[in-house]
Amino acid sequence: MYPPEFKVLVPSSLEEALKLLKEHGDNAKILAGGHSLIPMMRLRLVKPEVVIYLGKVPGLRYIRENGSTIKIGAMTTHGEIESSSLLAEKNPLLQETASKIGDLQVRNMGTIGGSIAHADPAADYPAALTALEATVVLKSLDGEREVKVDEFIQGPYFTDARPDELLVEVRVPSLSGRFGTAYEKLYFRATDFAIVGVAAYVEVDGGAFSRVRVGLTGVGDKPVRARQVEEELVGREASEASIEKAADLASEGLEPPSDVRASSEYRKKMAEVLTKRALTRALSKAKGG
Amino acid sequence: MSQQGEQLVKITVKVNGRTYTHEVPPRMLLVHYIRDVLGLTGTHVGCDTSNCGACTVIMNGKAVKSCTLFAFMADGAEIITVEGLASNGKLHPIQEGFRENHGLQCGFCTPGMIMTLYDFLNRVKRKPSEAEVRRAIEGNLCRCTGYVNIVRSALWAAERMYGGGGGGR
Known part of the structure; x- marks a missing residue:
């Protein structure tokens, strides 16, 4: 299946990419690893006149720690995130999430910047990034700005990026202390998108939950935090019994879509079940050290 | 495949040790470049929707689905x-593994399976567990459902490449 004709522009620097974006903005699509864009172009769901390919732009592929923040270049692949020892230690939630995306081949090509900018409502990263209160850095010729991921993603395939802005970096916290994280993904076939995905991040202090963050994907137009669950748990005894009670609140206020893979009711129920599993696993890691 | 007036992009690619330079239209997929321009038809088009993995090749050391990349x-x-795996008439251990363990039935998915396993086994550098092999080939579908022998072939190959570590399966 060939996509319709398009013109490709291959900038060799970030500056050049931003110039091209300014010039072609509305009619252009940015191509990174291509694992969201190319399938959609082949199905002719997206028909850009111009494609700006970032593969020759240096300096967009890195994972580095900067104080309490870990900065990840937009062109970093899921596979590089999955195998990063820095992330395994200091942000295992992002690392585990990356390891559950697609399959080996997809993780070899797909990029974190591309995935977030594509804003598929069932994508994996947004659950973790919402729970982690992560931000993205958007750059244009006029300057740069940092936006929270849950404000950046505004709806299905719809983001806060202006046509002349490029997502260049993702920032997640470097975690320390008594914390635990887990990402639970429900899918029917490997390589599928999540039917529901739940990311949990907990901190434990003196036998009680001192911090709880729960991010959900696949349950609506955009990723959401299960704030009711978080509020219910903070200050409570760090135990499975507490989680058992609180997890049922995860579906409160949700209106998930119904489609061929799952009904809305099923997704709501699964949001509760996966929240319980994710929190339980995160807690056991927090207790384990 | 090039419409009149369509842009052409000059690419230089090294495939199985040989360097090629061609001008390709932007929308040409890598799998069509490999099959139709280079004539290397061992790489298959299965689903054409990024699901089945029959088109898997190794690019810069990593397994990729060549139907989900533009040639440029x-x-x-x-x-x-898959044509580049054997050297001096000697099959690669993964290919040998498939032959020895009846790792294929119709054979359509085989090149993709082999190329994915090539990336995976080069990466783990040891004999993996059966579960690890199954996870590695998640992105490769066998319509004959012959997975048992495919996994067996992979483990056989791993043993050839890295030694048994206790051996057996």
Whole structure:
């Protein structure tokens, strides 16, 4: 299946990419690893006149720690995130999430910047990034700005990026202390998108939950935090019994879509079940050290 | 495949050790470049929707689905297809594994399976567990459902490449 004709522009620097974006903005699509864009172009769901390919732009592929923040270049692949020892230690939630995306081949090509900018409502990263209160850095010729991921993603395939802005970096916290994280993904076939995905991040202090963050994907137009669950748990005894009670609140206020893979009711129920599993696993890691 | 007036992009790609330079239309997929331009038809088009993995090749050391890349994205890259695995008439241990363990039935998914396993086994550098092999080939579908022998072939190959570590399966 060939996509319709398009013109490709291959900038060799970030500056050049931003110039091209300014010039072609509305009619252009940015191509990174291509694992969201190319399938959609082949199905002719997206028909850009111009494609700006970032593969020759240096300096967009890195994972580095900067104080309490870990900065990840937009062109970093899921596979590089999955195998990063820095992330395994200091942000295992992002690392585990990356390891559950697609399959080996997809993780070899797909990029974190591309995935977030594509804003598929069932994508994996947004659950973790919402729970982690992560931000993205958007750059244009006029300057740069940092936006929270849950404000950046505004709806299905719809983001806060202006046509002349490029997502260049993702920032997640470097975690320390008594914390635990887990990402639970429900899918029917490997390589599928999540039917529901739940990311949990907990901190434990003196036998009680001192911090709880729960991010959900696949349950609506955009990723959401299960704030009711978080509020219910903070200050409570760090135990499975507490989680058992609180997890049922995860579906409160949700209106998930119904489609061929799952009904809305099923997704709501699964949001509760996966929240319980994710929190339980995160807690056991927090207790384990 | 090029419409009149369509843009052409010059690419230089090293495939199975040989360097090629061609002008390709932007929308040409890598798999069509490999099959139709280079004539290397060992790489298959299965689903054409990024699901089945029959089109898997190695690009710069990593398994990729060549139906989900434009040919121009491979400019400057080094590619290995299933035709490039055997050396001096001797099959690669993974190919030998498939032959010895009846790792294929119709054979359509085989090149993709082999190329994915090539990336995976080069990466783990030891004999993996059965579960690890099954996870590695998640992105490769066998319509004959012959997975048992495919996994067996992979483990056989791993033993050839890295030694038994206790051996057996």
